[in-house]
Amino acid sequence: MKLPFGNSRFSLNASGFAGFFGGDAAVLAMASGTMYIYEGAKWWGWYNCPGSYEIGKRFGQLAKSRFWNGLFPGPDIDPTVLFGLDGTKGPEFMSAFSCTIIPETGHLAHLFTRECKDLYPGVVVEGRQTRPVGVTVAELSHEPDYEEHPKLRTPRSMLVTTIPIAVSIGTCIACGIFGDWYCFSMILLGIVSSGVAHLVIGGGQFSFVHPIPAAGCPDGDGLLDASDEVVILKGKEGAVNSITEGRFCFRFASEPLYNDIAWCSVLLTLQFLAQLLLIPQSTLFGQLMFVVSLAVSWAYNSYLSSVDMEKIQQGLLLNEILGLPKLRKFRLGTRTSAAVFVMLVLRPGKVEQQLDELIPNDTALWRRWKETVARKIRDGSGFDSPVDWDSHWTLEEMKLLDTLYGDARSAFIGYAKYCKDSDVFTHRQDIKEYAT
Numbered sequence: 004m005k006l007p008f009g010n011s012r013f014s015l016n017a018s019g020f021a022g023f024f025g026g027d028a029a030v031l032a033m034a035s036g037t038m039y040i041y042e043g044a045k046w047w048g049w050y051n052c053p054g055s056y057e058i059g060k061r062f063g064q065l066a067k068s069r070f071w072n073g074l075f076p077g078p079d080i081d082p083t084v085l086f087g088l089d090g091t092k093g094p095e096f097m098s099a100f101s102c103t104i105i106p107e108t109g110h111l112a113h114l115f116t117r118e119c120k121d122l123y124p125g126v127v128v129e130g131r132q133t134r135p136v137g138v139t140v141a142e143l144s145h146e147p148d149y150e151e152h153p154k155l156r157t158p159r160s161m162l163v164t165t166i167p168i169a170v171s172i173g174t175c176i177a178c179g180i181f182g183d184w185y186c187f188s189m190i191l192l193g194i195v196s197s198g199v200a201h202l203v204i205g206g207g208q209f210s211f212v213h214p215i216p217a218a219g220c221p222d223g224d225g226l227l228d229a230s231d232e233v234v235i236l237k238g239k240e241g242a243v244n245s246i247t248e249g250r251f252c253f254r255f256a257s258e259p260l261y262n263d264i265a266w267c268s269v270l271l272t273l274q275f276l277a278q279l280l281l282i283p284q285s286t287l288f289g290q291l292m293f294v295v296s297l298a299v300s301w302a303y304n305s306y307l308s309s310v311d312m313e314k315i316q317q318g319l320l321l322n323e324i325l326g327l328p329k330l331r332k333f334r335l336g337t338r339t340s341a342a343v344f345v346m347l348v349l350r351p352g353k354v355e356q357q358l359d360e361l362i363p364n365d366t367a368l369w370r371r372w373k374e375t376v377a378r379k380i381r382d383g384s385g386f387d388s389p390v391d392w393d394s395h396w397t398l399e400e401m402k403l404l405d406t407l408y409g410d411a412r413s414a415f416i417g418y419a420k421y422c423k424d425s426d427v428f429t430h431r432q433d434i435k436e437y438a439t
Contacts, residue, residue, distance in 0.1 A: 040209075040315055042155040048201025050167035051174075051193030051296040052304070056275040061085070062204060063268030065261045075268060082207065082261075087312050088251040094229035096247045097360055099351040100221055104360070108227065108247050111320060115141075115246050116227055118317045119234045125332025126421045128344070130413025131406070132336035136231055138344055140333070140422065143238030145326030147245050151211045153323035167296075167303040174292040178285075185281045186289030190296055196274045200267045206255070211324050213249030216240035224349055228361065233341060235348050238328075245324060251316065333421065335414060338362065339407055343414035346380050348422060354380050368400055372407050379411075386412040 052058070063075030065082055072079075084090040093112030096105040119139035171194050178187035216223070216239075223243030227234040236243045257263045282293060321327055335341040342361040351357045354377035362369070375390055390408055392401050 040156055040319070045202050045205025047164045047168075048205070049194050049198035050171040050300050050303070051190050051293075052197035052200075053297045053301050054304075055193070055196065055271040055278075058200065059268035059271035059275070062200070062264055063272075066265035066268075067260055068262075071260075071262075071265045075265070082253050082255065082258075083251065086253050088253060088316070093247075094227045094232075094234075096227050097225055097357065099224040099226070099349040099357070102351070102353055102356055105247060109250055111249050111251070112227055112246050114313060114317050114320055116229050116232060116234055117313065118321060119330065119332070120229075120232050122330060122332040125334060126417075128333055128335045128340070128413060128417030128421070130336045130340050130417070131410055134231070134338060136233060136335050136338055136341035138233045138235065138333045138335060138341055138348075140235045140331040140348055141237065142329040142331075143236060143242035143245075143325060144328065146239050146241040147211065147213065147249075147324050149212060149215050151324065153209065153211065153319050155209075163303070163306065167300045170299040171296045174296040178289045178292050181286075181288060183286045183289030183292075185285035186293045189278055189281055189285075190293060192274050192277060193296070196267075196270045200271060203263050203267045207253045208255075210252045210254065211245075211249060212252055213241070213245045216244065224351075226345055226349065233345055233361075235345060237349075242325070246320075249324070251319075331422065333417065335417070337410050340410040340414040340417075343376055343380075343411040344418055344422075346376075347415065347418040350380070368396070368404065372404060375408070376411050386415045 060075060060077075061080075062085075063071065064077045064080045065085065066072070066075065067079050081089070089110045091110045091113045093108030093110065094116055096108050096112065098104075119141070120137065122137075122139060125137075125139075171190060175187055175190040175194065178184075178190060220240045222238065223240035224235075224237050225243060225247075226236065227247075236246060255261060255264070282290065285293070333344065335344055339362060342358055345361065346354055346357060349357070355373055358373045358377060359365075362373070371393070379386060386408070390404075392404050396404065
């Protein structure tokens with residue numbers, strides 16, 4: 004067969020961008036949720052992946068030794084952070100009974116709070132409206148083990164995963180048929196190095212871990228305060244700390260040195276150097292085949308990197324770890340009414356201290372209001388009867404106290420009407436569809 008473009012003097016030097024083009028998308032694709040959520044995802048990497056230099060540099064930083072640190076300079080990266088399974092800060096957590104405060108929770112608390120924010124509007128509690136605050140009541144009935152391994156999913160369609168593999172193999176064969184052995188070898192090397200890297204990097208074990216509470220530990224009821232969203236966690240200490248102190252992990256047999264990943268990074272770097280030397284020696288047809296394989300692989304990597312990894316992790320957390328907890332969503336019109344509503348649901352041991360955390364205002368007027376609200380919550384007298392405020396308050400101050408007391412009354416009415424004896428729970432309908 005006659006070689007296409009055999010008489011052309013034009014040379015398409017693709018070696019210069021082959022190691023860099025699409026590098027970020029390739030790294031995100033390899034570190035995306037597919038690696039730990041789908042069964043057999045480590046076998047999907049047999050294609051000529053672009054950005055080999057960027058991939059090798061990024062994953063080579065996992066290795067922890069003086070030799071590897073010299074070869075791949077930069078800060079040592081934890082694989083859990085690299086895979087997007089950790090590193091995001093969650094909202095403050097406050098225990099209802101011990102009053103223990105965790106100023107910053109972790110990634111799972113962030114995921115759970117985001118899930119609660121995305122819930123349907125739920126019940127709108129009537130009352131004064133300034134800055135609406137969502138309040139989600141989460142009943143955590145399942146207490147996970149110290150370490151669990153979430154079940155991997157099978158994708159509904161394997162068609163998308165076969166496209167870059169088929170194109171890479173097809174272009175490699177086409178180069179061999181027309182005798183362009185330079186591009187043939189470079190596409191083949193790209194297929195092999197990418198496949199081996201996926202096998203090694205995808206060979207880690209995905210797991211969930213959390214602290215096991217001491218025997219006889221009381222319930223871990225508390226709240227996550229994200230300003231415009233307050234999440235009330237009710238359940239055993241082991242269920243609550245799954246959110247506040249638990250974490251996803253991606254562990255390798257080679258840790259803590261990660262030598263196998265480092266050697267894969269070396270292979271990817273050598274692939275980049277070989278492309279610099281050999282691609283310019285090939286024919287125009289071979290160079291076009293090489294670019295076609297890269298372009299299709301880049302499009303596939305871009306597709307993988309566009310996946311909402313946090314949504315996948317939210318589904319894992321709620322389905323596999325927490326066993327689909329019952330959620331009730333309420334929306335209150337002011338921060339003060341939301342704070343009173345939270346206190347009515349939690350019934351903490353130190354109501355005033357909890358109110359101080361939710362509403363840090365520390366003037367004499369606010370202290371008087373908090374004392375009144377805390378007393379009524381403790382004795383269960385309700386908020387129907389008017390309060391005889393002290394006579395030393397000015398007319399404007401008494402007006403503000405009445406307004407704030409009205410917020411507390413609205414919260415009490417909403418709690419008595421919708422929450423106290425209600426078994427109606429709100430769920431997102433797409434939680435079970437996270438793996439599609």
